[in-house]
């Protein structure tokens with residue numbers, strides 16, 4: 650155990666989720682399972698519905714149909730902060746940090762978000778502090794802990810987002826394109842951290858365009874297109890599936 654991930658394994662289950670904008674289904678009946686201790690990848694071209702699905706899972710958006718279960722509990726109608734407290738954390742495709750807060754303060758926000766819930770004595774704060782420190786160390790951010798987030802390079806901000814998510818001691822972690830903007834060394838670090846988290850029992854679900862990283866990391870891959878899952882299974886099989894048509898892989902430049 651690295652001390653960041655607690656021993657409370659939970660499975661994320663998605664059943665028949667539909668999310669419409671106007672008359673159009675951006676997510677059109679998705680079934681998916683992200684088991685504890687595994688890295689599950691979600692791939693697909695721009696506009697396939699990956700981020701919209703993540704919004705439905707984290708609570709940023711409500712599905713129009715279908716159900717989302719966390720460790721068997723139906724969380725479909727629960728607000729985002731309650732899901733966070735139950736152990737669901739996410740990072741965003743567009744980096745979202747508090748620019749005037751320091752790196753450590755940003756991470757502490759994550760620790761406090763999920764940390765207490767009920768009564769919180771000084772012990773609770775100490776635990777938050779410890780989790781913050783561990784998350785900073787795990788992501789190699791200790792040296793920049795007291796710097797304001799504003800002006801830090803993209804790679805550092807990506808690590809900061811991940812540290813903030815981990816500081817909340819999640820059971821399920823949703824990562825939307827975590828490798829975008831990372832250099833080669835940072836990508837290696839990211840891969841190592843994600844593997845360690847899965848080994849600790851976390852359920853990881855990541856949207857990722859880097860097919861090499863997907864092939865290297867993912868225990869299972871779901872490929873989406875036009876709101877639907879068009880293929881799922883072991884990485885090697887899905888990445889080679891003609892229905893997945895990896896022509897989009899090189900043109901991936903999402904907004």
Ligand code: ADP
Nearest residue numbers: 670675693694695696697698699700701702903
């Ligand atoms: P991906 O993350 O796979 O690139 P998105 O989930 O961002 O795909 O988008 C899926 C589809 O839903 C796209 O056609 C996109 O234009 C549309 N969409 C996403 N968010 C909104 C929104 N807030 N309002 C209207 N349409 C949206």
Ligand code: MG
Nearest residue numbers: 699700742903
């Ligand atoms: Mg997206």
